[in-house]
Amino acid sequence: MKSARMQKKAGNNVMGMIRAAGLGYEYLRYEEEGQEPEVTKAIEDVSLEIQKGQFIAVLGHNGSGKSTLAKHINALLVPTEGTMWVDDMKTTDEEDVWKIRQKAGMVFQNPDNQIIGNVVEEDVGFGPENLGVPTDEIWKRVEESLTATGMISYRAHSPNKLSGGQKQRVAIAGVMAMQPECIVLDEPTAMLDPNGRKEVLRAVRKLNEEKGVTVILITHYMEEVVFADRVFVMDNGKLVMQGTPREIFSEVEKLKELRLDVPQVTLLAYELRKNGVDLPEGILTIEELVNALCH
Amino acid sequence: MSLKLEDVTYTYSPGTAYEMHALEHINLEIPNGQFVGIIGHTGSGKSTLVQHLNGLIRPTLGRVLYNGEDIWKEGYPLRELRSHVGLVFQYPEHQLFETDVITDVCFGPKNQGLSPEECRKRAEEALDHVGFPKEMYEKSPFELSGGQKRRVAIAGVLAMNPDFLVLDEPTAGLDPKGRDEILDQLASLHKTRGISVVLVSHSMEDIAKYVERIIVMNHGHVAFDDTPKKVFAHYKELEKIGLAAPQMTYIMHALKEHGMDVDVTATTVEEARDTILAALGSQKKNGKKGAEVC
Numbered sequence: 371m372k373s374a375r376m377q378k379k380a381g382n383n384v385m386g387m388i389r390a391a392g393l394g395y396e397y398l399r400y401e402e403e404g405q406e407p408e409v410t411k412a413i414e415d416v417s418l419e420i421q422k423g424q425f426i427a428v429l430g431h432n433g434s435g436k437s438t439l440a441k442h443i444n445a446l447l448v449p450t451e452g453t454m455w456v457d458d459m460k461t462t463d464e465e466d467v468w469k470i471r472q473k474a475g476m477v478f479q480n481p482d483n484q485i486i487g488n489v490v491e492e493d494v495g496f497g498p499e500n501l502g503v504p505t506d507e508i509w510k511r512v513e514e515s516l517t518a519t520g521m522i523s524y525r526a527h528s529p530n531k532l533s534g535g536q537k538q539r540v541a542i543a544g545v546m547a548m549q550p551e552c553i554v555l556d557e558p559t560a561m562l563d564p565n566g567r568k569e570v571l572r573a574v575r576k577l578n579e580e581k582g583v584t585v586i587l588i589t590h591y592m593e594e595v596v597f598a599d600r601v602f603v604m605d606n607g608k609l610v611m612q613g614t615p616r617e618i619f620s621e622v623e624k625l626k627e628l629r630l631d632v633p634q635v636t637l638l639a640y641e642l643r644k645n646g647v648d649l650p651e652g653i654l655t656i657e658e659l660v661n662a663l664c665h
Numbered sequence: 666m667s668l669k670l671e672d673v674t675y676t677y678s679p680g681t682a683y684e685m686h687a688l689e690h691i692n693l694e695i696p697n698g699q700f701v702g703i704i705g706h707t708g709s710g711k712s713t714l715v716q717h718l719n720g721l722i723r724p725t726l727g728r729v730l731y732n733g734e735d736i737w738k739e740g741y742p743l744r745e746l747r748s749h750v751g752l753v754f755q756y757p758e759h760q761l762f763e764t765d766v767i768t769d770v771c772f773g774p775k776n777q778g779l780s781p782e783e784c785r786k787r788a789e790e791a792l793d794h795v796g797f798p799k800e801m802y803e804k805s806p807f808e809l810s811g812g813q814k815r816r817v818a819i820a821g822v823l824a825m826n827p828d829f830l831v832l833d834e835p836t837a838g839l840d841p842k843g844r845d846e847i848l849d850q851l852a853s854l855h856k857t858r859g860i861s862v863v864l865v866s867h868s869m870e871d872i873a874k875y876v877e878r879i880i881v882m883n884h885g886h887v888a889f890d891d892t893p894k895k896v897f898a899h900y901k902e903l904e905k906i907g908l909a910a911p912q913m914t915y916i917m918h919a920l921k922e923h924g925m926d927v928d929v930t931a932t933t934v935e936e937a938r939d940t941i942l943a944a945l946g947s948q949k950k951n952g953k954k955g956a957e958v959c
Contacts (some may be wrong), residue, residue: 399808431840432811479838533707560838561755563706563867565907590840593912629842634870634912634934641938647945656912660919663941 386419387457387552387584388443388474393417394451395438412438413607415452420586420600422551425578427595427615428588430604431629436588439604440554443586444474457551472501475545479557481537490532490540491516491525497548508547515546518581519573535566539573546577552584553577559591567591592619592633596654603628620652635659666697666732666828668718668750668861673727675713687713689885691727695863697828700855702872702893703865705882706907711865712755714882715831718863719750748777751827755834757818761806766797766817769806773825784824791823792816794858795850812843819847823854830854831863836871844868848875873897873911873932881908894930913937920944 393416398407413435420426430436441447442454445461457473459466475497478484487493494512503511516522519539524532529540538558545553555574559567571594577583587594595601601618603611605628611618618625619632622640632640639653639662649662675688687710695701695718705711716722717729720736720743729736736746754760763769770788771781779787792802795816801809806817819835832851836844852875855862866872872879872893879896881889883906889896897903900910900918916937917929926947928940 432838432843434840535707557838563907564869564909565706567867590838590844592841626842629840631841635916638913638916638934638937638941641934642941645938645942647942656916656919659916660923663920664923664925 385458387422388418388420388586389455390416390418390439390442390452392452393439393442393449393454395442395447396450411607413442413604416607416609417452418602418609418612420552420584422584423578423582424584424599425575425597426584426586427598427601428586428604429590429592429595429601429618429630434604434628435607436604437556438607440476440556440586440588443552443554444476445470446476472548473550474552474554475548475550477538477541477545477553477555477558479560481534481541481561484541484544485529485537488528489525490521490527490529493529493540494543494547497544501548511547511549512543515543516540518546518577519543520569533566534562535569538562538566538570542570542573542577546583550583552586554586554588556588557590558587559589559594567594592631592636595619596633603630615654616652619654667694667730668829669694669730669733670714670717670724671728671730673717673724673729675717675722676725679725686885688717688724691885691887693880693887693890695829695861697861698855698859699861699878700852700876701861701863702876702879703863703882704867704869704872704879704908705888709882709906710885711882712833713885715752715833715863715865718829718831719747719752721752748773748825749827750829750831751822751825753819753822753830753832753835755837757822757835758806758811758814761814761818761821764805765803766792766806766809767802769817770820770824773821777825787824787826788820791820794823794854795820796846812839812846815839815843815847827860829861829863831865833865834867835864836866836868844871851875869897869909869911870913870933873913881906893932897932898930 393413395413396409396411399410400407416439428436442449442461445467448462454461456470459470461470485493487496491512494515495508498508498511516525519542521539521543529537559570574585575597578585596615598615601613601615602609619636622632625632635656636653639649639659643649653659653662670691670693673688673691677685677687703711717724723737731746761769767788770791771784774784774787797816797820806814836847848871851862854860864876876893879893880887881896888906889899897910897914900914903910911932913932917927917931920927921929926944931937931940
């Protein structure tokens with residue numbers, strides 16, 4: 371019923387670019403032979419809406435269903451319950467799968483698993499080449515996306531000589547060259563050093579701010595979430611919290627219960643408040659804390 | 666007991682066009698019972714360094730000494746050394762292979778030639794140390810969550826009863842709670858069993874919270890080797906070599922610049938809280954309001 375009603379509304383451009391209604395995904399686990407397989411629900415009854423151009427962060431402990439949710443956005447997985455729409459296309463409609471994958475590109479955790487070219491620019495050109503883009507246009511896109519991620523000076527380098535952060539930016543450029551409207555990043559900084567993390571975050575924020583690309587960032591680093599427009603928190607396959615970073619990080623105790631954390635500056639402000647210092651809730655940056663303490 | 670590197674240099678592909686000096690003239694000593702952190706940007710030589718500690722790679726020049734003995738001299742029992750110095754690689758859960766958890770953890774002690782009973786005892790102790798629940802011993806390692814797998818993999822090395830435990834980014838990819846649990850368990854192992862822990866990490870906050878000494882690697886050299894407070898005092902130099910200080914260091918310096926009398930060497934949230942409260946307290950005593958002091 372619910373999905374039929376939502377379908378009628380589809381086509382209306384005011385609605386979000388990515389929408390999930392009652393989304394569920396179960397898989398069967400086979401134990402011994404002859405035994406009934408066990409049903410495991412990776413996500414359950416998730417409904418959400420993401421507008422074009424938004425920067426979204428997704429938090430949740432290991433096994434909370436974040437990655438399963440992310441894989442639904444570009445139809446790597448299709449729901450066993452409910453519906454996922456990407457730009458009004460249902461991910462369950464097989465004829466739309468390739469269009470959906472062009473709209474929503476994905477970047478994974480390990481940069482070494484995602485790079486296939488021997489030269490940086492060839493790697494970035496692989497995606498558009500597969501889409502049948504004309505050669506001149508491929509080179510144009512390669513140049514544009516390497517410039518956007520700050521990797522243009524490495525275009526003739528071999529990817530295996532790059533640092534982790536640089537490889538991840540090549541992977542992001544490879545996705546950008548397919549000109550998606552939305553990019554899903556599944557813990558892109560988990561394996562990087564502090565500088566690599568900064569480089570990747572800067573590149574992603576730039577794509578969002580300057581090119582209007584919708585960003586969905588899955589991360590365990592709370593500091594990376596501060597700049598998001600909206601935060602979704604997953605637990606046991608369910609969407610349990612959503613709001614602005616300030617709203618989410620005001621709930622220090624609740625996040626700890628969910629095996630999560632808050633940025634260290636937020637935690638310090640929270641500890642000071644507990645000790646009677648007059649500070650507003652949900653402080654997110656060093657500047658905010660310094661201003662609040664000194665004025 | 667101690668581990669010592671004497672003037673160690675390691676060169677990849679020597680004599681070819683790809684020759685690269687990963688380590689150059691490293692001198693270090695890690696005494697028994699220390700909790701040491703190693704930091705450095707990608708490619709700084711951290712992983713090459715830790716692979717020297719249990720004789721996985723042989724230095725091009727220089728010596729590696731365990732309890733004063735050169736581990737590369739003829740006839741040195743390298744296999745035994747690897748039971749004394751346990752190395753946990755990045756993403757160690759990729760190395761789980763047995764059909765159930767307890768058998769996987771028994772693999773190390775079994776190879777040390779222990780009896781099945783002794784192996785089981787060691788494995789149970791090790792799993793207990795990393796907080797792995799007893800009722801899951803018979804599960805397949807592949808059914809576990811990421812955090813649990815990581816625990817089993819660390820227990821597999823612990824079961825060999827090492828005196829030195831070296832871990833290359835043991836918390837990468839874990840959620841914040843899982844990260845804290847594993848580091849807390851390492852700290853308690855260090856305390857109760859007195860083993861030395863060498864922790865390679867990209868998280869300055871974790872390093873600040875747990876270790877007593879930091880070795881900073883940069884381009885195959887040791888850039889700093891000191892207590893966390895002293896190392897993080899060089900936060901501007903650390904940034905230049907692709908690293909950073911913990912968030913607290915930046916907050917303390919910003920507050921100090923605004924005239925608040927705080928201890929800039931605070932690196933953990935608790936230390937920062939205490940010094941800010943102390944500074945605010947003395948402001949009140951002097952009858953000043955916040956705005957007048959900052």
